[in-house]
Amino acid sequence: MTGPREQFRPENHDNDNFLMTTVVGSYPKPKWLHRARDLYEDDDEKFDDGNFQEAKDDAARLITEEHERTGMDVVVDGEMRRNEMVEYFAHRIDGYEFNGRVKVWGHNYFDKPSVVDEVEYDQEWLISEYEFTADVADSPVKVPITGPYTLASWSFNEVYDSEAELAYELAELVAEEINGLVDAGARYIQIDEPALATTPDDHAIVGECLERIVAGISASDASGGSSDLSDGVPDDVRLGLHVCYGDYSRIYPEILDYPVHEFDLELANDGFEQLDVFTDDEFTKDFAMGVVDAHVAEVESVEQIKENIKKGLEVVPPERLTVSPDCGLKLLPRDVAYGKMENMVQAAREIEAELDAGELDVEPAAASADD
Amino acid sequence: MSQVVATTPGLYPLPDWAKEELSDLKGHQKDDLISGDEGADVTAAYERTRSEVIERQHEAGLDRIVEGQLRWDDMLAHPLAVADTVETRGIVRYYDNNNFYREPVVTGDLTATGDVAAELDAASEQVDDGLQAVLPGPYSLADLATDEHYGDDAAFLDAIADFLAAEAERFPDVETLFLLEPSLVENPPGDGEDERASEAIDAVADAVDADVVTHTYWGALEEKVYAHLMDADIDAIGFDLISNHDQNTYNVQEYGTKDDVALGLVDGQNTLVESPETIRERIDWFADQTDGDYETVYATSNTELFYLPVNKSEAKLDALANAADLEVAQ
Numbered sequence: 001m002t003g004p005r006e007q008f009r010p011e012n013h014d015n016d017n018f019l020m021t022t023v024v025g026s027y028p029k030p031k032w033l034h035r036a037r038d039l040y041e042d043d044d045e046k047f048d049d050g051n052f053q054e055a056k057d058d059a060a061r062l063i064t065e066e067h068e069r070t071g072m073d074v075v076v077d078g079e080m081r082r083n084e085m086v087e088y089f090a091h092r093i094d095g096y097e098f099n100g101r102v103k104v105w106g107h108n109y110f111d112k113p114s115v116v117d118e119v120e121y122d123q124e125w126l127i128s129e130y131e132f133t134a135d136v137a138d139s140p141v142k143v144p145i146t147g148p149y150t151l152a153s154w155s156f157n158e159v160y161d162s163e164a165e166l167a168y169e170l171a172e173l174v175a176e177e178i179n180g181l182v183d184a185g186a187r188y189i190q191i192d193e194p195a196l197a198t199t200p201d202d203h204a205i206v207g208e209c210l211e212r213i214v215a216g217i218s219a220s221d222a223s224g225g226s227s228d229l230s231d232g233v234p235d236d237v238r239l240g241l242h243v244c245y246g247d248y249s250r251i252y253p254e255i256l257d258y259p260v261h262e263f264d265l266e267l268a269n270d271g272f273e274q275l276d277v278f279t280d281d282e283f284t285k286d287f288a289m290g291v292v293d294a295h296v297a298e299v300e301s302v303e304q305i306k307e308n309i310k311k312g313l314e315v316v317p318p319e320r321l322t323v324s325p326d327c328g329l330k331l332l333p334r335d336v337a338y339g340k341m342e343n344m345v346q347a348a349r350e351i352e353a354e355l356d357a358g359e360l361d362v363e364p365a366a367a368s369a370d371d
Numbered sequence: 372m373s374q375v376v377a378t379t380p381g382l383y384p385l386p387d388w389a390k391e392e393l394s395d396l397k398g399h400q401k402d403d404l405i406s407g408d409e410g411a412d413v414t415a416a417y418e419r420t421r422s423e424v425i426e427r428q429h430e431a432g433l434d435r436i437v438e439g440q441l442r443w444d445d446m447l448a449h450p451l452a453v454a455d456t457v458e459t460r461g462i463v464r465y466y467d468n469n470n471f472y473r474e475p476v477v478t479g480d481l482t483a484t485g486d487v488a489a490e491l492d493a494a495s496e497q498v499d500d501g502l503q504a505v506l507p508g509p510y511s512l513a514d515l516a517t518d519e520h521y522g523d524d525a526a527f528l529d530a531i532a533d534f535l536a537a538e539a540e541r542f543p544d545v546e547t548l549f550l551l552e553p554s555l556v557e558n559p560p561g562d563g564e565d566e567r568a569s570e571a572i573d574a575v576a577d578a579v580d581a582d583v584v585t586h587t588y589w590g591a592l593e594e595k596v597y598a599h600l601m602d603a604d605i606d607a608i609g610f611d612l613i614s615n616h617d618q619n620t621y622n623v624q625e626y627g628t629k630d631d632v633a634l635g636l637v638d639g640q641n642t643l644v645e646s647p648e649t650i651r652e653r654i655d656w657f658a659d660q661t662d663g664d665y666e667t668v669y670a671t672s673n674t675e676l677f678y679l680p681v682n683k684s685e686a687k688l689d690a691l692a693n694a695a696d697l698e699v700a701q
Contacts, residue, residue: 099642099680099683100681100682101387102384102677102679103385103470104470105444105471106399106400106401106404106444107390107393107397107398107399110469112680114642153469156640156641157641158641158642198464198467198469199467
């Protein structure tokens with residue numbers, strides 16, 4: 001086993017096999033939430049903190065329940081409270097300042113923050129978000145958190161001698177937040193490191209960050225025992241890592257040494273061209289595979305998604321396969337995002353039934369000698 | 372004593388009001404980006420941005436004034452993105468940055484468009500002297516593009532060089548031309564290709580009656596690539612002292628350099644603003660290390676400036692201009 005997974009199986013799950021279904025994290029915001037933010041940011045309007053908080057709570061409740069309606073096993077609130085994956089955190093960390101937006105591509109911009117002083121943990125980042133979602137949801141809740149390497153890499157560093165040094169400092173803060181989340185009851189934490197795809201040569205830095213996070217969790221009161229992989233991380237806490245839109249051959253199999261249970265990777269976008277990367281060297285962790293494209297506004301059919309899931313079964317056996325979209329869904333129209341998730345869950349359930357019935361003959365390409 | 376000339380490699384961040392306005396006018400998708408046939412509203416908005424950044428460079432006191440390349444949605448790939456026989460396809464990563472551009476795919480014989488010349492014509496109305504043109508170097512532009520027409524790398528590089536030379540021939544009078552060649556560092560040419568890269572730069576440099584600076588960044592050139600670049604008939608080579616001062620200095624110590632030199636002295640990718648004194652110290656350090664008695668030192672940021680928020684980019688213009696003035700005061 002590669003980690004505590006069975007706890008996420010729903011009580012009324014119909015099939016013996018269990019392909020865990022979930023999302024990466026972000027989901028399209030309702031239009032009225034954007035409107036509410038505009039009102040909140042407009043000094044001429046009387047839309048205050050309380051009004052905006054209420055709007056975000058409503059949206060988080062709505063999208064958490066929308067995820068549950070698709071039938072997925074582990075849900076998220078769609079990151080309704082987060083404006084962007086670095087900005088959101090930088091606003092909550094001492095040592096950051098904002099100077100204005102910078103270009104990403106075309107007319108897409110990002111309010112890239114600057115580290116102008118030593119970074120320190122100030123207010124909580126995600127604990128209240130988790131508590132609210134867990135309260136709304138009947139299903140288990142996953143918490144996506146931007147990783148220290150991406151927080152460092154997508155900031156201007158005015159203080160530390162190197163980006164790595166900044167990333168290591170931030171890793172301590174991420175560990176502190178994860179401790180708080182674990183204390184609050186979170187059992188599935190996904191660390192997002194998309195910046196690793198930009199600079200794959202830095203995979204050792206990301207590895208060191210994760211080691212420090214795990215050490216930070218171990219050192220805390222939250223740790224109640226020892227898991228098979230991550231000393232000191234409570235046995236029932238599952239750690240994942242999400243990396244997307246890069247050349248995986250430049251980071252795999254090295255990333256298998258990271259102290260996490262699961263890798264969540266994007267593969268549908270380029271038609272599973274990179275699948276070979278993961279079959280050439282045995283995939284020894286849980287594999288959360290992107291089976292629908294987050295950048296195509298057409299809902300894939302159940303049949304198509306089933307074919308994609310079968311590709312995942314070439315990499316790992318069913319008990320180690322998680323079924324998810326390529327990446328956050330926030331850029332899709334909301335009905336398309338919903339349709340994709342509904343079909344994805346349906347496809348997973350049909351594959352499970354076919355596996356139960358012995359109708360599917362899919363074997364992982366590589367089997368280790370000591371299995 | 373060298374003359375310090377404060378300048379930049381161009382590609383400025385859009386003023387914040389224009390980020391909003393142009394985004395509304397043009398849209399957010401890849402088909403909405405500049406293709407060279409934009410309408411009157413978009414053209415007018417860009418004219419205002421150009422005017423604004425030229426004015427800001429004057430205010431800072433820079434010695435060379437760039438047009439700003441604010442229309443270059445595809446960064447250094449822009450000259451191809453507006454060319455007729457080029458298709459812009461998927462969004463691809465711009466070097467090792469969190470930035471993306473549309474992959475330009477060359478599908479037929481390239482012909483110059485005059486697009487960059489028109490930008491410079493417009494700028495020249497506001498700049499009496501010291502106008503500086505900016506183009507991608509031929510090796511970098513070929514590296515950023517995909518060839519589906521010319522068939523082999525050497526023919527493609529030649530075609531890109533001819534294309535850029537034809538664009539440059541249409542320029543109004545400019546004092547200086549900066550050819551930006553980050554690919555010479557990031558994706559260095561191999562045997563034979565290094566010599567052709569140098570010849571291609573020569574071909575573009577020959578097309579203008581101006582001082583030509585071939586500026587490199589994100590590290591230092593491999594020795595052999597540097598040695599070949601020294602054969603090109605250009606006035607200065609630019610060195611990124613922010614990302615790798617040791618290797619760049621070594622190249623100059625070992626192989627010499629032109630009579631003029633360009634130095635990347637402020638970081639185009641960090642909001643920390645260097646003081647004029649720091650910039651001045653870096654110039655002196657480089658001159659000292661290389662025993663250089665340069666006629667002209669172009670003091671510039673190492674990279675394009677669009678990576679920065681507007682306030683910090685402007686603060687860096689002030690710092691560069693003030694560093695050049697410090698020297699006069701001494």
